[in-house]
Amino acid sequence: xxxxxxxxxxxxxxxxxxxxxxxxxxxxxxxxxxxxxxxxxxxxxxxxxxxxxxxxxxxxxxxxxxxxxxxxxxxxxxxxxxxxxxxxxxxxxxxxxxxxxxxxxxxxxxxxxxxxxxxxxxxxxxxxxxxxxxxxxxxxxxxxxxxxxxxxxxxxxxxxxxxxxxxxxxxxxxxxxxxxxxxxxxxxxxxxxxxxxxxxxxxxxxxxxxxxxxxxxxxxxxxxxxxxxxxx
Numbered sequence: 001x002x003x004x005x006x007x008x009x010x011x012x013x014x015x016x017x018x019x020x021x022x023x024x025x026x027x028x029x030x031x032x033x034x035x036x037x038x039x040x041x042x043x044x045x046x047x048x049x050x051x052x053x054x055x056x057x058x059x060x061x062x063x064x065x066x067x068x069x070x071x072x073x074x075x076x077x078x079x080x081x082x083x084x085x086x087x088x089x090x091x092x093x094x095x096x097x098x099x100x101x102x103x104x105x106x107x108x109x110x111x112x113x114x115x116x117x118x119x120x121x122x123x124x125x126x127x128x129x130x131x132x133x134x135x136x137x138x139x140x141x142x143x144x145x146x147x148x149x150x151x152x153x154x155x156x157x158x159x160x161x162x163x164x165x166x167x168x169x170x171x172x173x174x175x176x177x178x179x180x181x182x183x184x185x186x187x188x189x190x191x192x193x194x195x196x197x198x199x200x201x202x203x204x205x206x207x208x209x210x211x212x213x214x215x216x217x218x219x220x221x222x223x224x225x226x227x228x229x230x231x232x
Contacts, residue, residue: 003028004179005025005050005061005063005148005179005181006027007046007049008024008061009022009058010022010046010056011057011058011059012054013057019203020204021204022059022204023203023205025205027181029177030177030178030179031195032171032174032180032196033179034182034184034191034197034211034222035047035181035198036183036184036185036187036198036200036222037199037200037230041201042200042202044081044183046200047078047150047152049068050076052068063075063147074104075147076146076148076150077144077146077148078141078149078152079150079152079154081183083130083133084137085136088125089124090122091120091121091123094125094136095107095110095111095121098143104144104145105145106143106144106145109142110139113139113142113173117139117166119132131158131159134155135158135162138151138170142170142173145175147178147179148178148181149174150181150183151181151182151183152183153183153185154182155167155186155190156186163190167193170193171193187222187223194211195211196211197222199226207229
């Protein structure tokens with residue numbers, strides 16, 4: 001099946017600091033992929049290049065065969081690490097705003113997910129905990145009919161029981177021709193849903209693999225393999 005993202009010889013620097021170096025990466029359709037690495041290794045920079053928030057110094061990225069731009073952004077639904085919600089708005093108002101802004105937003109799906117995750121549509125965002133806001137952001141992202149969902153640290157502020165529910169929400173809400181790219185350091189919590197992993201260290205991809213193959217080869221969990229590879 002055709003890849004949804006292709007990165008070729010991709011590099012990014014900030015001043016003298018080289019953050020990504022010669023990244024070669026293909027993301028296939030129909031996969032849930034973990035982008036794994038310690039903090040400061042280039043995960044968020046790579047994500048921001050794919051979604052068009054940063055421009056590479058060299059190399060190129062295509063999304064569904066198109067260069068990064070208006071058309072590529074329509075195909076990607078992005079959950080950033082930091083909240084972007086307008087805290088003066090209520091949940092229902094936020095959903096209505098997204099429905100007007102995005103052609104591919106499914107309002108009925110959003111309201112169903114609200115109910116599933118026990119959020120009241122009349123709650124003002126300023127009154128919500130960090131974990132509740134993360135749930136809402138995930139609902140907004142997963143309610144778009146996108147080709148690629150990119151989730152940057154989607155589980156950071158929620159309790160373990162809610163993490164499981166969120167993972168199941170991700171699993172059951174993306175289409176068979178879509179893909180999900182998840183950047184996280186909570187590998188033990190998330191590895192059960194991953195089809196593939198990408199390990200990144202010092203701005204370079206050091207490993208890409210199918211998760212089942214990797215577990216079998218190393219006779220260990222993805223979390224254990226990661227800890228061994230990146231131990232201090």
